[in-house]
């Protein structure tokens with residue numbers, strides 16, 4: 001029977017988003033449910049199986065080419081294991097085997113940054129490129145790379161941990177233990193940290209009008225003209241831009257796609273990144289490399305998992 005579909009599963013700490021998708025990326029059936037991670041690994045696995053059953057409703061399983069799963073890491077992709085992840089109950093848990101056995105369909109696993117990269121490459125902003133890097137900036141900074149049309153995973157599956165490139169010697173301490181990582185200077189968390197430092201100083205800023213300040217309030221107040229908020233934002237975005245410029249110089253890609261919560265902060269985000277790329281990259285690279293906003297937003301993980309299933313079975 002002709003294989004017309006794949007199933008994409010976006011496993012997250014708060015929700016599971018599963019869909020039946022055709023080979024062009026059109027969603028046929030979809031469902032989103034709460035993960036309720038505190039119920040434990042067997043309960044969460046059963047929830048995943050239930051979502052797959054739901055989207056397969058009325059579809060012959062013989063028409064399904066493969067199932068793809070995107071999960072936070074670290075993972076052991078080769079053996080289908082979720083090694084450990086802070087927001088999910090799995091510890092060295094084989095997530096692939098029970099799914100593969102139940103449906104008798106090839107099943108693939110990869111980390112959320114890699115599947116989002118595949119999603120943008122196949123169905124989003126990066127469609128039609130050969131060499132593309134995806135950069136996601138929200139609480140952290142991560143990414144993935146497509147080289148010559150294929151996902152580049154590195155030797156241990158951890159390639160493109162781009163948030164941990166050092167961009168300032170002796171800079172702020174990062175969650176990874178290093179100091180001066182791009183993530184500690186250019187992420188949403190970095191914006192929030194600096195904003196709260198300003199609130200607790202004697203600086204004059206409208207950020208003090210809020211009971212709680214996150215990156216969102218900094219974007220809002222900068223837009224209204226608050227000088228302190230604007231300084232915090234342009235500083236952080238320029239470090240994000242430095243990270244992107246370093247990637248452009250390293251990979252010489254056709255396109256760098258920027259996703260994650262930070263990119264929704266308005267035109268200032270892409271403008272600042274483009275300026276840093278312009279200032280810091282070799283002309284031959286910057287004149288070719290397009291910097292684009294990600295297109296798939298909340299569907300990136302699910303469509304990326306579908307893209308993983310399609311590409312792995314090709």
Ligand SMILES: [Zn+2]
Nearest residue numbers: 164174176181
């Ligand atoms: Zn780091």
